[in-house]
Amino acid sequence: MDPKSVIRLSHCDKDIYCFFVPDQCPECGVSFSGKRLEEAPVSVPSPFSNGHKEPCAFLVASTEDSVLRDFDGSSDLHTGITNTSGIVYNYTRSGVQREAQGWERCVCVPLVQPDMFSLMSQWDQYLEKFSCAHSWDPSCHSFNEESHNCYSYSLTFINCVLATQSKPALSKDEFTRSFVLPRIKRASKYLMLCREISQNHFYIVDSPRRNSGEGPSEDEDSKNK
Ligand SMILES: [Zn+2]
Structure with a gap:
């Protein structure tokens, strides 16, 4: 299995993980076409390497x-x-x-x-x-x-x-x-994301950045770097 790369975008105070930016928000249905997202989608780095x-x-x-x-x-x-x-x-x-x-x-x-x-x-x-x-x-x-x-x-x-x-x-x-x-935990979480996205197209969680008054918080991925 060579998983596609995972991207994360934010809308409706949710973090939405997917393989492609969708045409509309899977939470609120708002169309993304021709609109700018509040934050650019970011790619979630794969924990696997050659x-x-x-x-x-x-x-x-x-x-x-x-x-x-x-x-x-x-x-x-x-x-x-x-x-x-x-x-x-x-x-x-x-x-x-x-x-x-x-x-x-x-x-x-x-x-x-x-x-x-x-x-x-x-x-x-x-x-x-x-x-x-x-x-x-x-x-x-x-x-x-x-x-x-x-x-x-x-x-x-x-x-x-x-x-x-x-x-x-x-x-x-x-x-x-x-x-x-x-690192194993990160890999396991990444595989879980891939599995969820393959099955449901999206994996959606409450954005952990929502209540932090100090802008985007460090997520696990960048902390472990
Ligand atoms: Zn939305």
Whole structure:
């Protein structure tokens, strides 16, 4: 599924989400043709990106709505880490895979700031060396759904990188709560919007900006940027 992009427009103190600007307001029926909307429609940015175009990032591969909704850090999402050319390293039962395709629709957590040149220059070496360790060799250690899986592989790598930067390690809970869950929630909400719009043409909610006296309030999407 490659969803159309979602746009949001405001009318009648409602936020109206849709794929196309309608001819008339679905709430009050007023015709939009030849008229200016009070606010220009804005596009709602997709929370998904092509993982192969996101160097040095943590990726979550699932595009399944239900899996995203129930995600708690232990469910069966598949995760991986990209190198600087967008090859996705991911740990499976048969060891570490290096994939140049298949991760085109991901939730992505960038791991390197654009100015971290020295880290970036060593990234591929770190990742390759890390992936060749005994821990991820199926003949030494076996994959475990709960405790030795793609998520632990990715997080252990992130912690190795943090150690090289003299930064403290992240626990699984911290990483999940701070970096993964907010993005997963956004993705899940976006998928819900797409589903509603596909079924009903519109998804309409009370505008949260209605009562704030200070102009358009920050919405979740811009806060998470
Ligand atoms: Zn209206």
